[in-house]
Amino acid sequence: MNLFLQQLINGLNVGSIYALIAIGYTMVYGIIKLINFAHGEIMMFGAYFAFIAATSFHLPVWAVLLSSMVIMAIIGVAIEFIAYRPLRNAPRLSALITAIGVSLFLQNLALIIFKPDPKVMPKIFPETIYKLGEIEISSTTLITIGLSLFFMVLLDLYIRKTKQGRAMRAVSEDKDAAILMGINVNRTISLTFAVGSALGALGGVLYSVAYIQVYPTMGVMPGLKAFIAAVLGGIGIIPGAMLGGFIIGMVETMTKAYLSTTWADAIVFAILIIVLLFKPTGILGKNTREKV
Amino acid sequence: MKKRVVSVLLVVMFTASIFAFAGCSTSGGSADVVKLGFIGPMTGDAAIYGSSAEEGAQLAVAEINAAGGIDGKNIELVAYDSKADQTEAINAYNRLRDQDGVVAVIGGTLSGETLAMKDIMVQDNMPVLSPTATAVEVTQDAPNVFRACFLDDYQGQAAANFAATTLGAKTAALLIGTGNPYSEGVSEAFKMAFTAKGGTIAGSESYGTADKDFSAQLTKIKEMNPDVVFVPDYVQTVGPILQKAKEMGITAKFVGADGWDGVQEEYADAAQGNYFTNHYAADSPSETVQNFITAYKAEYDKVPNSFAALGYDAVYTMVEAITAAGSTESADIITALKATDHAGVTGTLKFDEEGNPKDKEVTIIKIDGGQLKYDSTVVNK
Numbered sequence: 001m002n003l004f005l006q007q008l009i010n011g012l013n014v015g016s017i018y019a020l021i022a023i024g025y026t027m028v029y030g031i032i033k034l035i036n037f038a039h040g041e042i043m044m045f046g047a048y049f050a051f052i053a054a055t056s057f058h059l060p061v062w063a064v065l066l067s068s069m070v071i072m073a074i075i076g077v078a079i080e081f082i083a084y085r086p087l088r089n090a091p092r093l094s095a096l097i098t099a100i101g102v103s104l105f106l107q108n109l110a111l112i113i114f115k116p117d118p119k120v121m122p123k124i125f126p127e128t129i130y131k132l133g134e135i136e137i138s139s140t141t142l143i144t145i146g147l148s149l150f151f152m153v154l155l156d157l158y159i160r161k162t163k164q165g166r167a168m169r170a171v172s173e174d175k176d177a178a179i180l181m182g183i184n185v186n187r188t189i190s191l192t193f194a195v196g197s198a199l200g201a202l203g204g205v206l207y208s209v210a211y212i213q214v215y216p217t218m219g220v221m222p223g224l225k226a227f228i229a230a231v232l233g234g235i236g237i238i239p240g241a242m243l244g245g246f247i248i249g250m251v252e253t254m255t256k257a258y259l260s261t262t263w264a265d266a267i268v269f270a271i272l273i274i275v276l277l278f279k280p281t282g283i284l285g286k287n288t289r290e291k292v
Numbered sequence: 293m294k295k296r297v298v299s300v301l302l303v304v305m306f307t308a309s310i311f312a313f314a315g316c317s318t319s320g321g322s323a324d325v326v327k328l329g330f331i332g333p334m335t336g337d338a339a340i341y342g343s344s345a346e347e348g349a350q351l352a353v354a355e356i357n358a359a360g361g362i363d364g365k366n367i368e369l370v371a372y373d374s375k376a377d378q379t380e381a382i383n384a385y386n387r388l389r390d391q392d393g394v395v396a397v398i399g400g401t402l403s404g405e406t407l408a409m410k411d412i413m414v415q416d417n418m419p420v421l422s423p424t425a426t427a428v429e430v431t432q433d434a435p436n437v438f439r440a441c442f443l444d445d446y447q448g449q450a451a452a453n454f455a456a457t458t459l460g461a462k463t464a465a466l467l468i469g470t471g472n473p474y475s476e477g478v479s480e481a482f483k484m485a486f487t488a489k490g491g492t493i494a495g496s497e498s499y500g501t502a503d504k505d506f507s508a509q510l511t512k513i514k515e516m517n518p519d520v521v522f523v524p525d526y527v528q529t530v531g532p533i534l535q536k537a538k539e540m541g542i543t544a545k546f547v548g549a550d551g552w553d554g555v556q557e558e559y560a561d562a563a564q565g566n567y568f569t570n571h572y573a574a575d576s577p578s579e580t581v582q583n584f585i586t587a588y589k590a591e592y593d594k595v596p597n598s599f600a601a602l603g604y605d606a607v608y609t610m611v612e613a614i615t616a617a618g619s620t621e622s623a624d625i626i627t628a629l630k631a632t633d634h635a636g637v638t639g640t641l642k643f644d645e646e647g648n649p650k651d652k653e654v655t656i657i658k659i660d661g662g663q664l665k666y667d668s669t670v671v672n673k
Binding site for chain 1: 470500502508511515536537
C-alpha cells in the first residue's frame with residue numbers, strides 16, 4: 001500500500017509537469033486550431049534560460065522562474081508573429097507543417113548554441129525530505145506539484161474573470177463574431193501564445209530540476225506526451241489538458257511500476273490511438289455536429 | 293572544345309602528381325622508420341575516446357623514440373580519424389596499409405569500427421591490437437587481432453566479486469538499460485557471478501534509452517532494500533539516477549562499471565561513496581602509473597582517462613612484440629604478440645588463445661569528495 005502511494009506521488013509529480021505543458025498546446029489549438037509542435041522546444045528553451053539565470057547570474061529562485069517565463073512568453077509571441085500570423089488564412093496543413101519546421105529549427109538552434117552534451121541543472125529548490133508515516137516526499141516534488149497547481153488555478157481565474165480572458169474565450173468560440181464585437185483578435189492571439197509559452201517554460205524548468213539535465217532534445221518526449229494529454233482531455237479545453245496531464249503521468253508511472261518499463265511509452269501512445277478511435281473529442285469534449 | 297581538352301589534361305596532370313608524391317612518401321625514408329597505424333574517432337560525438345587513446349599512444353611513441361626506438365629505428369604513429377564511421381574506418385585502414393606501409397595497427401578504438409575492418413585485417417594478416425574495443429566478436433576467429441582492454445562480462449564478474457567479497461553484500465538489485473548491449477552484457481555477468489558467490493538478486497529493474505524519469509524504478513528498488521545496486525551505464529544516465537536515489541534517501545551502495553568514468557565532474561555529490569570498476573586509477577601507488585601520469589600531464593596538461601592509458605599500453609605492447617620478433621614481418625610480430633607479458637599502466641597484459649587479456653587486474657574506484665580514489669584491485673579466477 002505504501003509502495004502504491006509512493007508511486008502515486010511519483011505519478012502526480014510527472015503528471016503536473018505534463019499538465020503545464022499540455023495547457024500550452026490546448027490554448028493555442030483552442031484559439032487558432034493549430035497544433036503548435038514547437039511547444040516542446042519552448043519548454044526546452046525555458047529550461048536553458050533558467051539554467052543560465054541560475055548558473056551565470058545566480059538569481060534567486062523566484063527570479064529564475066520569472067525571467068525564464070517572461071523571456072519565453074516574448075519568444076512565443078515572436079514565433080507566432082513571424083511564423084504563424086502570415087499563414088492565418090492559409091490551409092491548416094500549411095500552418096501545421098510550419099509548426100514542425102519551427103520545432104526543428106529551434107532544436108537545431110539550441111544544438112548550435114548550447115552544444116549537444118547535457119548540462120546539469122543546479123538545485124534551485126531547497127532540498128529536504130518530508131515523512132508522512134512511511135511515505136517520503138522530497139521538497140522538489142512538493143514544490144513542483146504546488147507550483148503547477150497554483151498556476152493552473154491562476155490561469156483558470158484569469159480566463160474566467162478577466163476581460164482578456166473573456167476575449168480569449170470569445171475568439172476561440174467564433175473569431176469573426178469576436179471581430180464584430182470589437183475584440184482585437186491579433187492581440188488576443190498574441191496574449192494566448194504568451195501565456196501558453198510562459199507555462200511551457202515553467203514546465204521545462206520544473207522538468208529539468210526534477211531530472212537534473214538540460215539538453216537540446218529534452219522537449220521532444222515530454223512535448224509529445226503533453227500533446228497526448230491535451231488530446232486525451234479534449235483538445236482546446238483547458239481543464240481537459242490538466243486532467244489529461246495527470247492521467248498520462250499516472251499511467252506512465254504505474255506502467256513502469258507494475259507492468260514493464262519498456263512498455264510504458266508504448267502504452268501512453270496507445271492511449272492516443274484509442275482516444276482518437278473511440279472519442280476523438282477527448283474526455284471533457286462534447287460531440288458537436290458539423291453544420292453542413 | 294579546346295578549353296575542355298586543356299582542362300582534362302590539367303586534371304590528369306594534377307592527379308598524376310598527387311599519386312607521384314604519395315609514392316614518394318611511401319618509399320622515402322621508410323628504411324629507418326617503423327610505422328604503426330592508429331585508427332579512432334577524433335571528431336564527432338565519440339571524439340573524446342579516439343583522441344584520448346591517440347594522445348596516450350603518441351606519448352608512448354615519443355618515450356620509446358627518446359629511449360632509442362626499435363633497434364635504433366624511430367617509430368612513427370600514423371593516425372587517421374574514423375569519425376566513428378565504419379566506411380571511414382575501412383578507408384583509413386586501406387590508406388595505412390597501401391600508402392603508409394604500416395607494419396602493425398593500434399585500433400580501432402570503438403567496437404563497431406573495429407568489427408567493420410576485421411575481415412580485411414584478417415585477410416591481410418595484419419598485426420592488430422585494439423586498445424579499447426570491448427565487443428566479444430572483435431577477437432573471435434581472428435588470430436591476428438588482439439585487444440588491451442578487458443571485456444564487458446569480465447568487469448561484470450569483477451564488480452560482483454567486489455560487491456560480494458569486499459563490501460560483504462548479501463543482496464543486490466540491478467538497474468539495467470534495455471537496448472544498450474553494454475549495460476545488458478555487464479549486468480548479465482554480474483548476476484551470474486554474484487549468485488555464484490552465494491548472493492541473492494533482490495530484483496532487477498530496467499529503463500529505456502530515452503528515459504529520464506527513474507522514480508518508479510527507484511521506488512521499487514528502495515522497497516527491496518538491497519545491500520548494493522548495480523547500475524552499469526554511461527555518466528549521462530548514471531548521474532541523474534544517482535541524484536534521484538540520493539533525493540529518495542536510498543542508502544544502499546551503488547556499484548557501476550567503466551562507463552562511470554567522469555561521473556565525479558558534474559555529479560560529485562550524488563556519486564559520493566559509490567564504486568565502479570575501471571581499467572586504471574590515476575592515484576594508484578604504482579610507479580608505472582605515476583610516471584605515465586606525470587608525462588601525460590606535462591604533454592597535454594590534463595589527467596589521462598582510461599582510453600589514454602589503454603592507448604599508451606597498446607603501443608608499448610606492440611613495440612615489445614616487434615622488438616622480440618626482431619623483424620617487421622606480420623607473421624613474426626603475431627607470434628611474438630601471443631607470448632606478450634607486459635606490465636603496463638592498466639595492469640599485466642597477457643593474451644589467451646583468442647587474443648583477449650588473461651587474468652587482467654580490474655581496478656575498483658571509489659568516488660570521494662569529487663575525486664576518483666583507488667580502492668582495490670580484483671582479479672577474476
